[in-house]
Every structure is written in structure tokens, then in C-alpha cells.
Amino acid sequence: MYNIGLIMSPERTNYNGIPTGIVIEKAESPERQKILAEIVKYGMGFSRGKIQDASSISLQVAAQRPVFLDYLSYIIFGRIVRLSTQCPEEKKEVCISVKFAHELGEYINLQVTKSRKNGLKSVDFTQEEGRVIVQKSFEHINADAIFAQLSESEMSLVRRFGSTIIPDNPKAEQRPSEFRLE
Numbered sequence: 001m002y003n004i005g006l007i008m009s010p011e012r013t014n015y016n017g018i019p020t021g022i023v024i025e026k027a028e029s030p031e032r033q034k035i036l037a038e039i040v041k042y043g044m045g046f047s048r049g050k051i052q053d054a055s056s057i058s059l060q061v062a063a064q065r066p067v068f069l070d071y072l073s074y075i076i077f078g079r080i081v082r083l084s085t086q087c088p089e090e091k092k093e094v095c096i097s098v099k100f101a102h103e104l105g106e107y108i109n110l111q112v113t114k115s116r117k118n119g120l121k122s123v124d125f126t127q128e129e130g131r132v133i134v135q136k137s138f139e140h141i142n143a144d145a146i147f148a149q150l151s152e153s154e155m156s157l158v159r160r161f162g163s164t165i166i167p168d169n170p171k172a173e174q175r176p177s178e179f180r181l182e
Contacts, residue, residue, distance in 0.1 A: 017037075017045070018037065019073070021149070022040075024140055025141075039134055040137050043134065043137065046077070054161075057161050064157075075162040079097060081101070081135050083097035087169045091170055097169065101134075105125035106126055108125040108130070
């Protein structure tokens with residue numbers, strides 16, 4: 001398994017391809033820092049695509065400030081990572097987050113194969129090893145600078161859009177045939 005073993009520090013860095021205000025905690029080595037930056041960049045790009053795919057939401061997002069889209073992309077990325085790991089095994093076929101986590105893995109695999117400098121070509125991000133790397137990468141994002149720029153009404157809208165695009169996992173007692181996307 002490819003271990004990116006991170007050490008948290010107060011130092012943070014912005015990278016090209018990652019929205020200003022979203023920073024990644026420093027890793028123990030420059031190589032691991034590059035891995036984090038690449039995975040976060042791909043995750044944020046994938047999340048923006050999911051926002052654009054949600055046509056009714058994308059029109060409303062277009063009317064918002066750019067910081068709104070940046071924070072919503074972060075929230076979507078987080079919902080995919082968190083909810084896909086929390087979906088019970090017997091509900092995997094109806095958890096939208098699991099479907100999107102697999103799509104995210106495919107997207108990252110594609111981006112990695114296009115990249116000449118990436119050291120992750122041997123990792124399959126649709127499998128457990130790759131999902132762990134994505135989860136660790138997400139856990140080391142700090143979006144406080146963007147969060148602080150949003151009003152309470154914008155935050156409410158971000159939460160609503162986030163849960164519409166990536167709905168919560170179905171309840172344990174709910175059968176797959178009863179689960180419907182609103």
C-alpha cells in the first residue's frame with residue numbers, strides 16, 4: 001500500500017489548480033506534499049464537474065461569488081469522501097456517495113495517467129488503497145479562509161446544495177427499493 005504518512009504542522013501552502021483560500025497542511029516531505037496537492041486538485045476539479053452536472057444548481061451557483069463555488073466544491077469533495085466511507089455494506093448499491101467515490105477514483109486514475117510527473121501511476125483510486133489516499137488528502141485541506149468570507153445565508157445555501165448533489169446515505173432500516181433521490 002502506498003503510504004503518504006502526513007505530519008501536521010502550522011505551515012500551509014497554496015498550489016496552482018487549487019482555489020485561493022484552500023490550503024493543504026504541510027506533509028513530511030516535498031514528494032508527499034506534491035501527491036497531496038495533485039489529489040486535492042483532482043478532487044476539487046471533479047467536484048466542480050458534479051456541480052455543473054446538477055443543472056438546476058449550476059445556474060444558481062453561477063449567480064454567486066467565485067468564493068461560493070470554491071467552498072461548494074470543497075463541501076462536495078468532503079461529502080463524497082466522508083459519506084462513501086460511512087455507507088453500510090448492505091446499502092452500497094443505493095449510496096450516491098459510493099457511486100461518486102468510484103467516479104472520482106476513475107477521474108483521478110485518468111488524470112494520473114495524463115500526468116508525466118506523478119508518482120501515483122501504480123495506484124488504482126477506485127480500489128481501497130486509492131480511496132485511503134484520497135481520504136487522507138482531503139483530511140489535510142484547510143478551507144477556513146474561504147469559510148470566513150461567506151455570509152450565513154451563503155453557508156446555508158452551500159449546505160443545501162451540497163446535500164442535494166450528494167445526498168445523505170439512506171437510513172439503515174430503509175430498503176433499496178424505498179430510496180429515492182429527490
